[in-house]
Amino acid sequence: MALAAALLWGLEIISSAPVTEGAPTPPVAAATATVDTTGTPPRPPTAPPADALPPANGKRAVPEYDGREPPAPTAREGFAWIPRLVLSPAYLTSEYVVRRPIIGLVRWGEAHYVWRRIYDAATWDGGRAGVYPTANVDLGLKQTAGLSLFWHDFGRPASSLSASASGGIDVLSAGARERLGVFRDHTGAVTMRAGYSRRPDGIFYGIGPDSRVEDRVYFGFTTIGGGIGLDGKLGGLSHAVLDLGYRRAAFRSSPTDGPDIRDRYGGPGQPPLPAGFEGYELVEPRALLLLDSRDPNAEVPGGTGARLELAGGYAIDPARTDIQYASWGGQGAVFYDASGAGHVLGAAVDVRFVEPIGAHDVPFSELPALGGNETMRGFLAGRLRGPSTFTAALQYRYPFWAFVDGELFSEVGNAFGAHLDGIDPRRMFLSYGGALRTTFSRETSISMTLAFATSRFDEPAFSWRDNVRFSIGVNNGF
Numbered sequence: 001m002a003l004a005a006a007l008l009w010g011l012e013i014i015s016s017a018p019v020t021e022g023a024p025t026p027p028v029a030a031a032t033a034t035v036d037t038t039g040t041p042p043r044p045p046t047a048p049p050a051d052a053l054p055p056a057n058g059k060r061a062v063p064e065y066d067g068r069e070p071p072a073p074t075a076r077e078g079f080a081w082i083p084r085l086v087l088s089p090a091y092l093t094s095e096y097v098v099r100r101p102i103i104g105l106v107r108w109g110e111a112h113y114v115w116r117r118i119y120d121a122a123t124w125d126g127g128r129a130g131v132y133p134t135a136n137v138d139l140g141l142k143q144t145a146g147l148s149l150f151w152h153d154f155g156r157p158a159s160s161l162s163a164s165a166s167g168g169i170d171v172l173s174a175g176a177r178e179r180l181g182v183f184r185d186h187t188g189a190v191t192m193r194a195g196y197s198r199r200p201d202g203i204f205y206g207i208g209p210d211s212r213v214e215d216r217v218y219f220g221f222t223t224i225g226g227g228i229g230l231d232g233k234l235g236g237l238s239h240a241v242l243d244l245g246y247r248r249a250a251f252r253s254s255p256t257d258g259p260d261i262r263d264r265y266g267g268p269g270q271p272p273l274p275a276g277f278e279g280y281e282l283v284e285p286r287a288l289l290l291l292d293s294r295d296p297n298a299e300v301p302g303g304t305g306a307r308l309e310l311a312g313g314y315a316i317d318p319a320r321t322d323i324q325y326a327s328w329g330g331q332g333a334v335f336y337d338a339s340g341a342g343h344v345l346g347a348a349v350d351v352r353f354v355e356p357i358g359a360h361d362v363p364f365s366e367l368p369a370l371g372g373n374e375t376m377r378g379f380l381a382g383r384l385r386g387p388s389t390f391t392a393a394l395q396y397r398y399p400f401w402a403f404v405d406g407e408l409f410s411e412v413g414n415a416f417g418a419h420l421d422g423i424d425p426r427r428m429f430l431s432y433g434g435a436l437r438t439t440f441s442r443e444t445s446i447s448m449t450l451a452f453a454t455s456r457f458d459e460p461a462f463s464w465r466d467n468v469r470f471s472i473g474v475n476n477g478f
Contacts, residue, residue: 083338083345083396087408090434094406098436102401128152134166136473140380142201144168148474154178158186164474170220170255173197187233191243194226200254204261204274207364208386209414209427213467218254219261219277221365223247237292237307248281249365276363280323286313294335302344302397307333315366316358324358329368342399350375353388353419362387368415376411378431378453378469386415390423403440409433414456426458433469448472 084091109115123130129151136144146166154161158181165174175195182188200220205211225247233239253260266273294305310330317323329352336345352368368389372381375391391413400406410432416423433451448471455466 083343087396090408094400094434094436099401125151125153129154134164134474136166136471138380138471138473139469142168142171142199144171144173144473146173157181158189170200171198173199182230183232189231191229191231192226193228196224198222201256202251202254203380203382204364205383205385207274207367207415209416209422211384211415215264216258217261217264218256218258220252220254221249222252223249234291237290237294237296239290241286241288241290243286243288245284245286246282247284248279249276249363250279251277251365274364275361276323276365280317280363281319282315282317282323282366284313284315286311302335302337302342304337304344305335307331307335307348314357320360322358322360323363325354325356325362325366327352327354327366327368329353342397342405344397346393346395346397348391348393348395350391350393350413351389351420355387355418370413370415373447373449373471376413376429376431376453377409377435377449378433378451378467379429380469384413384415384429387418388420389413389415390420390428400436403438405437405439407435407437409435409451424458427456429456430454446474 106115119127119130122132129149131147131149134146134148144166145168146164148164149162151161153159160179161176162178163174163176167173173196175193177191177193180190180192182190198221200218202219202221204217204219205213206215225245227243227245229241229243231239231241253262261273261277265271288309288311290310291308292305294303294307308330309332312326312328314326315324329350331348331350333346333348337343338345354362354367356362364385367385367387369382369385370376370389370391371379371383375389375393376384391411393409393411395407395409397405397407410430412425412428412430414423414428416427431451431453433449435447435449435451437447438445449469451469452465453467453469455461455463
């Protein structure tokens with residue numbers, strides 16, 4: 001007891017000692033400063049304010065750390081809602097029918113290391129070379145499957161090799177291209193290419209603006225060719241190309257189930273076979289100038305800008321000099337990135353011409369043509385063919401997923417006589433639809449397209465869905 005009393009007396013002396021200004025509070029005094037010496041029970045703790053309690057769902061709002069109000073919506077953000085509302089049906093389809101299933105598949109593959117194992121098995125040389133399977137499905141044509149190869153730094157730095165081969169029922173095609181960097185800092189490239197194709201499903205509808213689907217006939221063809229070119233950079237995405245090419249073409253009857261070309265052409269009382277059906281070979285020098293104001297180093301590809309393409313060439317058959325012609329044309333396009341994040345609205349106008357120089361007509365397969373994967377996509381390739389073509393297009397491209405862009409497009413156009421003779425808005429077709437396309441390479445892309453085409457505007461029984469085309473496959477830039 002005496003020891004306890006002495007300790008209490010010592011604590012009292014220490015705690016009651018005067019404290020000089022600026023001196024630290026003794027630790028014992030600090031510890032006993034809040035002790036109630038009157039014997040009154042301590043007050044219960046005060047409940048925290050309601051806004052300090054966590055919400056029922058376990059999440060809290062993100063505080064404004066900088067103490068400022070969020071910025072008001074900009075005109076650009078408001079404008080972006082217009083295509084969002086208009087394109088909401090397409091968005092819902094792409095989101096829940098396409099994108100989410102693909103994401104689920106990719107996540108499953110990543111969780112089980114499927115994609116990594118496939119990548120390791122299909123590539124070598126540190127990933128600079130590899131081979132991958134390809135397939136092309138275009139309803140209305142023969143389907144094909146094959147392999148594609150790429151090899152960067154092939155043989156020397158700044159060199160790349162790409163090649164592909166595919167086949168199907170009565171179909172065989174192959175192509176290769178090597179690109180060699182030249183000039184200082186490899187600002188130019190020499191390209192060498194070669195290709196072969198044999199198919200039984202060429203389609204001919206006629207020549208000019210009045211061709212009809214019901215006039216469709218089939219033919220077989222074989223083409224072989226190659227060339228060498230020089231591609232020089234002019235800064236940014238602009239460049240100029242000089243090219244010398246050679247190709248030989250042969251045509252025959254088609255073994256397909258459709259009407260054969262010789263059933264309607266070349267017989268007694270029938271129109272003659274199209275010019276060039278007897279076969280030909282061509283030597284063709286060409287030049288291309290492409291001016292593009294968009295920034296190639298932008299964080300998001302695409303962007304706002306303008307593009308101008310001018311092309312011209314001359315072709316002659318060295319064995320038959322009466323077959324010679326000149327070709328020229330161009331495209332002008334403008335692009336506006338509505339969000340700054342790759343939501344690009346684009347408009348383009350494209351015209352192409354050929355002009356016979358020799359006594360022989362230009363071979364039918366060398367005339368400008370619309371349809372396929374690039375122009376008037378609601379039609380099969382070669383549906384519209386003539387001495388000149390015109391197309392005007394609107395498109396909206398947006399980031400769909402990593403390395404995949406979605407695209408909605410509409411195009412009007414047709415083939416016409418020489419120098420757009422007979423052009424009239426009422427004599428055109430409308431093509432519209434949507435597509436998904438990979439963006440990891442400018443040389444090769446995987447695309448899926450669903451497109452529709454109307455009948456010609458001046459037809460009495462006009463139809464908004466006169467033709468439907470679905471395709472999926474690999475596009476090689478040979």
